Amino acid sequence: MVDTFDSRRFVLEAAELLDDHMGRDTVAIDVRGISSITDYLVITTVTSNMQMRGLLERLAEHCDHHEVAALNSHKRPDDTGWVLLDCEFVVFHLMTREMREFYELERLWFAGETVYGAVEERAE
Numbered sequence: 001m002v003d004t005f006d007s008r009r010f011v012l013e014a015a016e017l018l019d020d021h022m023g024r025d026t027v028a029i030d031v032r033g034i035s036s037i038t039d040y041l042v043i044t045t046v047t048s049n050m051q052m053r054g055l056l057e058r059l060a061e062h063c064d065h066h067e068v069a070a071l072n073s074h075k076r077p078d079d080t081g082w083v084l085l086d087c088e089f090v091v092f093h094l095m096t097r098e099m100r101e102f103y104e105l106e107r108l109w110f111a112g113e114t115v116y117g118a119v120e121e122r123a124e
Helices: 007-020 047-066 097-103
Strands: 025-032 040-046 082-086 090-096 112-117
Touching: 007 025, 007 040, 007 047, 007 090, 007 097, 007 112, 040 047, 040 097, 047 090, 090 097
Parallel strands: 040 090
Antiparallel strands: 025 040, 025 112, 082 090
C-alpha cells in the first residue's frame, strides 16, 4: 500500500501547532477553486518578533518532518509585523494584530471555506 500525502491534514496539523505555541486567532481557509496561487491559507496573530521566530521554527520542523519544501527562504522576521511562508499548496501568514487588522486577509478570501478556527463576521 502506498501512502499518499494528505495536504488538508498537513494544514490542519500546522494550524493546531500554531495554536499550541500561542499563535492567536489561527484560521485555515480552503481557497481551492478561488485562487490560482495556493490551496490553503493559514493565518495567525503573533505578539512579538520573538514569538514569530519561534513559530517559524516550529513550522519549519513540521514541513521538514513531512518533506514539504518552502518556496521562499526562512527569513528572520524584521519589524514589518508580517512574515509569509509559501509552501506552494499552503501559504502561512504570521502577522501582528495591527497588520492583520489592516490587511484583513480573511475578508479578502471570504468565499473560501474555513477548515480550522473561526472567522468572525465573515462577509457572505
